[in-house]
Amino acid sequence: MNVLLVLYASVLILLQLVAINGNGFSTQYRGHTQHPTLAGHCYYEELDLAVPLNGEILPVNHEDYCVKVLCADDYLLMIKHCEPQPFPLPGCQLSSGNFGVQFPECCPQLECPTRA
Numbered sequence: 001m002n003v004l005l006v007l008y009a010s011v012l013i014l015l016q017l018v019a020i021n022g023n024g025f026s027t028q029y030r031g032h033t034q035h036p037t038l039a040g041h042c043y044y045e046e047l048d049l050a051v052p053l054n055g056e057i058l059p060v061n062h063e064d065y066c067v068k069v070l071c072a073d074d075y076l077l078m079i080k081h082c083e084p085q086p087f088p089l090p091g092c093q094l095s096s097g098n099f100g101v102q103f104p105e106c107c108p109q110l111e112c113p114t115r116a
Contacts, residue, residue, distance in 0.1 A: 042071035082107030
């Protein structure tokens with residue numbers, strides 16, 4: 001019985017650590033993204049962006065887009081974006097993203113009430 005309690009407590013602690021660690025970031029990869037008319041650039045179709053080879057763009061003011069877009073020398077497009085926290089702490093909530101600032105500051109943030 002003690003083993004089960006220790007295991008249960010360990011799982012709860014692990015879930016809380018995951019919740020506290022902040023936003024996780026994930027990366028999507030897309031190959032063959034050479035810009036159709038602009039040499040030496042990748043093309044990010046969703047936002048109609050030309051990204052220079054071996055360069056990056058941090059777009060702002062695009063509703064629902066909080067990303068960092070990178071273009072590798074083989075026209076591989078890497079899109080880094082934020083994900084919401086899977087287990088917010090009790091009494092806390094995720095803020096809306098602020099699409100007027102660059103990645104990663106545009107990601108939703110965990111907001112918890114301050115204690116007096």
